[in-house]
Amino acid sequence: MTTTRGEHPHEDHAPELDAGTAGSAPAPRTGVAGLPPTGQNAPRSTPPGDRRVSVMMLSGVLALGLGIAAVTVPVPYVVESPGPTFNTLGQSQGSPVISVTGHETHPAKGNLDLTTVYVDGGPNGPVSVLGAFTAWLDGSKSVHPVEMLYPSGTTKEEADEQSSVAMTSSQENAVASALKELEIPFGQQLQAAGLPDGSPSAGKVENGDIFESINGKPITSLAVVQEELAAGQGAPATLVVQRAGESVTQTITPMNNGAGRYILGVMLKYLFTFPFDVKISLDKVGGPSAGLMFSLGIIDTVTPGDLTGGKHVAGTGTITPDGTVGPIGGIRQKMLGARAGGATIFLAPAENCDEVVGHVPEGLQVLKVENIAEARHAVELAGSGQDTGALPVCASN
Secondary structure, eight states: OEEEOOOOOOOOOOOOOOOOOOOOOOOOOOOSTTSOOOSOOOOOOOOHHHHHHHHHHHHHHHHHHHHHHHHHOEESEEEEEEEEEEETTSEETTEESEEEESSOOOOOOSEEEEEEEEEEEGGGOOEEHHHHHHHHHOTTOEEEEGGGTSOTTOOHHHHHHHHHHHHHHHHHHHHHHHHHHTTOOOEEEEEEEEOOTTOTTTTTOOTTOEEEEETTEEOOSHHHHHHHHHHHTTOOEEEEEEETTEEEEEEEOOEEOSSSOEEOOOEEEEEEEOSSEEEEOOTTOBSSTTHHHHHHHHHHHHSSSOSSTTOEEEEOOEEOTTOBEEOOSOHHHHHHHHHHTTOSEEEEEGGGHHHHTTOOOTTOEEEEESBHHHHHHHHHHHHTTOOOTTSOOOOOO
């Protein structure tokens, strides 16, 4: 979960300097003894003291220019720093972060904090040379090349839109994963949302098509498609899609993505039908990494008792509809933010363990989780006062 905080460069204007040079008295005229001067002046020379003044002035101007450049000249880096935390069981700006209608709810105590990271630089506004250097010296911050976080040419509007879409998707996935964990039935479909260049499905799958079946198997999740393509090892697959209310059958030969996995080359999104409404209210925060904590917050809200037992738990991680927890960025800053917010337990995606080891703040127990079931078990164990020392943690190889 990220929050953007663009740094707007401030301009420090240098005082105007007098461009005139230091003056010196004219050299006395000389001539042949007994004759008047020739009228020609001898070459002027600058006294040593005046030369030192000129050098000092030039050095001052250069130093001032370098100082202004350090503050104002942008560099192609982004800076990540710890952001605030938000309790998914609490309120944000006077409204519940999670509100449920159409299903019985149970007020919960304790904290299930989602964590955030401030991102300065890139489309959010320039980072200066001085800003990048001081951040590099600050152990609580990370400095990365812009292209690690944003594709070249990304505008602030595009970045904000992508962040907003990711947040919406994470909330829907959180509801789905929570209901799946609670064994509450709901409907889900896969819809085509775009085809990249060179897709083997070009001309056969259109945006808006809803996937119905593959090789005769009903498509209830993305896993069904992936498993069937893996079993076929590149053999043509029979795909049935719903288009304009009619079923259309296509035969598509999947392509190898270069990593040994066969794909149809279609970007997909889920369409869900939930049995009750879940509204998540959180302003000025975007990205997909709060999915895990949203899911835990929903579970605690619709089940009796307190999942946390009053404990202060924080965490991060993307979530898929089937409950898989995925990696995120800025986990070092999120652990620091969680501890500063009062958390004593932190749930970290297993795939982020290489960034966790050696960077855990004092007083924070970090537990690694791979899915919502493991995360729920860890919180319940801590909430019931039992020993969490045997739970999986990130460790160096």
